[in-house]
Amino acid sequence: MSKHTVRIGAGAGTSDDRMLPALELAERGDIDYLVFECLAERTVSRENLSRSKDPDQGYSPSLHARLRMVLPTCIRKNIRIVSNMGAANPVGGARAARKEAADLGLGDVAVAVVLGDDVSSLVKHKGDLRLIENGEPLESILPRMISANAYLGADVMCEALNTGAPIVLSGRVADPSLFLAPMMHEFGWAYDDLPKIAQGTAAGHLLECTASVTGGCFGWPGKKNVPDLARNGYPFADVRADGSIVISKTPGSGGRLDVMTCTEQLIYEIHDPTAYITPDCVLDISTIALRQESIDRVRLTDAMARPATPTYKVNVGYADGYIGEGEVSYGGIDAVARAKWAAEIVKERLRLQGFIYDDFRVDLIGMSSLHDQLESRPEPYEVRLRMAGRTHNRKAAHAIGFEVRAMHMHGPGGAGGACEPRVRDVLAVKSVLLPKSMVNPQVVVEGKL
Amino acid sequence: MSVRVYDLAHSRAGDKGNTSNISVICYDAGHWEFLERELTVERVADAFRHIAKGPIRRYPLRNLKAFNFVIENALAGGVTISLAQDIHGKSYSNVMLAIELPDPK
Numbered sequence: 001m002s003k004h005t006v007r008i009g010a011g012a013g014t015s016d017d018r019m020l021p022a023l024e025l026a027e028r029g030d031i032d033y034l035v036f037e038c039l040a041e042r043t044v045s046r047e048n049l050s051r052s053k054d055p056d057q058g059y060s061p062s063l064h065a066r067l068r069m070v071l072p073t074c075i076r077k078n079i080r081i082v083s084n085m086g087a088a089n090p091v092g093g094a095r096a097a098r099k100e101a102a103d104l105g106l107g108d109v110a111v112a113v114v115l116g117d118d119v120s121s122l123v124k125h126k127g128d129l130r131l132i133e134n135g136e137p138l139e140s141i142l143p144r145m146i147s148a149n150a151y152l153g154a155d156v157m158c159e160a161l162n163t164g165a166p167i168v169l170s171g172r173v174a175d176p177s178l179f180l181a182p183m184m185h186e187f188g189w190a191y192d193d194l195p196k197i198a199q200g201t202a203a204g205h206l207l208e209c210t211a212s213v214t215g216g217c218f219g220w221p222g223k224k225n226v227p228d229l230a231r232n233g234y235p236f237a238d239v240r241a242d243g244s245i246v247i248s249k250t251p252g253s254g255g256r257l258d259v260m261t262c263t264e265q266l267i268y269e270i271h272d273p274t275a276y277i278t279p280d281c282v283l284d285i286s287t288i289a290l291r292q293e294s295i296d297r298v299r300l301t302d303a304m305a306r307p308a309t310p311t312y313k314v315n316v317g318y319a320d321g322y323i324g325e326g327e328v329s330y331g332g333i334d335a336v337a338r339a340k341w342a343a344e345i346v347k348e349r350l351r352l353q354g355f356i357y358d359d360f361r362v363d364l365i366g367m368s369s370l371h372d373q374l375e376s377r378p379e380p381y382e383v384r385l386r387m388a389g390r391t392h393n394r395k396a397a398h399a400i401g402f403e404v405r406a407m408h409m410h411g412p413g414g415a416g417g418a419c420e421p422r423v424r425d426v427l428a429v430k431s432v433l434l435p436k437s438m439v440n441p442q443v444v445v446e447g448k449l
Numbered sequence: 450m451s452v453r454v455y456d457l458a459h460s461r462a463g464d465k466g467n468t469s470n471i472s473v474i475c476y477d478a479g480h481w482e483f484l485e486r487e488l489t490v491e492r493v494a495d496a497f498r499h500i501a502k503g504p505i506r507r508y509p510l511r512n513l514k515a516f517n518f519v520i521e522n523a524l525a526g527g528v529t530i531s532l533a534q535d536i537h538g539k540s541y542s543n544v545m546l547a548i549e550l551p552d553p554k
Contacts, residue, residue: 041529042529224459263513264474265461272508273508360532369534386534
C-alpha cells in the first residue's frame with residue numbers, strides 16, 4: 001500500500017556539504033527518505049585514482065562520517081538512505097557502509113548497489129564518439145582517460161529501492177534522479193507518466209543543492225534578509241501520488257524557504273528552460289508556478305516534460321597536466337605598483353628558465369581576481385598578487401609558486417605573507433552521448449534482506 | 450537618472466562546463482516588462498566583455514517573473530581547467546546586478 005504523502009529530504013548537495021543539517025532533518029523532519037548527493041563533475045575521476053591505488057577505496061571519503069552521523073537515527077526511524085556516494089566504487093562503499101552500521105551496533109544492514117554507470121571499458125573502443133564541448137573525437141583524450149561514467153536515471157535507482165534495502169548506493173546518477181527514484185518506487189510512477197515525472201524531476205532539482213533553497217547562497221545585508229543563517233536547515237519535499245509537491249525545511253531550523261529562494265534554485269544550472277535534459281525526461285521549467293502556501297512551505301505546480309532522450313550523457317575524466325599557483329601581499333603606499341612589478345619579475349624569471357604554459361593568469365586580489373578590468377578599478381590599501389599557470393610540466397607548475405614566494409627576498413620592497421607553492425593535478429572532464437541500449441544498469445545487494 | 454538591475458531583481462549564477470547561466474528574478478512582477486525591454490543581450494554582453502567571449506542567449510521566464518541568461522565561453526575553459534579563483538563564476542551574478550539601465554519612470 002502506498003502512503004498518502006512521502007517526505008523526501010536532502011542530506012547533502014555536494015561532496016563538501018555541511019553535515020549537521022542532515023542529522024537535524026533526520027531527527028526532526030519526519031522524513032521517509034534521506035538523499036545524499038555528493039558527486040561533482042570531476043569527483044568520480046578523483047575517486048577512480050584513489051581506487052587504482054587501493055581497490056577498497058574509490059567511494060566518497062565523506063561516506064564514513066555522514067553515515068556514522070545519521071545511521072542510528074535513520075535505522076531507528078526507518079528512514080531509507082539514497083546516495084551516489086559509491087562514486088567510483090559503489091560495492092566498496094556498500095561494504096564500508098555495512099561496516100559502519102555493524103560498528104554502531106545496528107546489526108546487518110543490507111545495501112542495494114547500483115552498477116553500470118562505469119562505461120570506461122565500453123567507450124575505450126568508441127574513439128569516434130564526438131565530444132559535446134568541442135566536437136572533436138573522443139580519440140583525442142582516450143590515451144589520458146581516467147574514468148567514463150554515464151549519468152544513470154531514476155529507473156535503476158527505483159529498482160534498487162524495490163529490493164527493500166535500507167540503503168541504496170550508486171556511482172554516477174543524475175542529481176534529480178536520486179530524488180525522483182523514491183517517488184517512482186512509492187507511487188509506481190512510470191516514465192510515460194510525464195506530468196508526474198516532470199513534477200518529481202523539478203522537485204529533485206530544487207532539493208539537489210540542499211541549502212540553496214533554504215537561504216544559502218542568497219542573503220544580502222539590507223536587501224535579502226535571511227534569519228538565523230548560521231543554523232540554516234536542509235529542505236525536503238512532501239510528495240503525493242498525484243504528483244502534487246510542496247517544498248519545506250527542517251522545523252525550527254534557521255534560514256528561509258520561499259518563492260524567491262526556490263526561483264533562484266529552479267533556474268540554477270539550467271540552459272534552455274524548456275529543455276532541461278535528465279536521463280528520465282526533458283523537463284520544461286518555463287511553465288512552473290511556485291506559490292507560498294505558508295511559512296517555509298512552497299507549492300510547486302505545472303511542471304511539464306517530454307519523453308527522455310535515447311542517450312545517456314557520459315562524463316569522461318582525463319589527466320590534463322598541472323596547475324601551479326602562488327600568492328604574496330603588498331600593502332600601503334604604492335602597493336599596486338609593487339605588486340604589478342613583482343608579477344613582471346616572476347614572469348621574466350619563469351621565461352628565463354624556459355618554462356612555457358598552456359594558460360597563465362595574473363590576479364590582483366582586491367581589484368581584478370573575480371571580474372578583471374584591472375585598469376578601471378580604484379586602488380585599495382592592500383592587494384594580494386596571485387599568479388597561476390597550467391602546464392604539462394610539473395616543474396614549470398611548481399616554479400610559479402616558488403618564484404612568487406621568492407618575492408619576499410628577490411622582489412620589490414615590502415612583500416609579505418607569500419603562501420607555499422601550490423601544484424595540483426588537473427582532472428579535466430568532457431562528455432559524450434552514448435545510446436542507452438549500450439549501457440547495462442544493474443542492481444546487486446550486499447548483505448541479507 | 451538610471452537604475453541598476455540590483456534595484457529591481459535578484460540573481461544567481463551557475464556553471465556547466467565553460468558556460469555560465471545567470472538568472473535575473475524580479476522582486477516585483479511589474480518590472481518584468483521593463484527588464485524585457487532594457488536588459489538586452491547587447492547590454493549584458495557589454496558588461497561581460499572582459500569575462501566572456503559569448504555567444505549569449507536570453508530566455509524569458511514570465512511565469513517566474515525572471516530571465517535566464519546563458520553565457521558561453523565564460524569560465525576560462527570550465528571548472529576543471531580554469532585558472533581563475535572563482536572557477537564556477539559564482540560571483541558573476543554581481544556583474545549582472547551592477548548593470549545600469551535607463552530610469553523606468
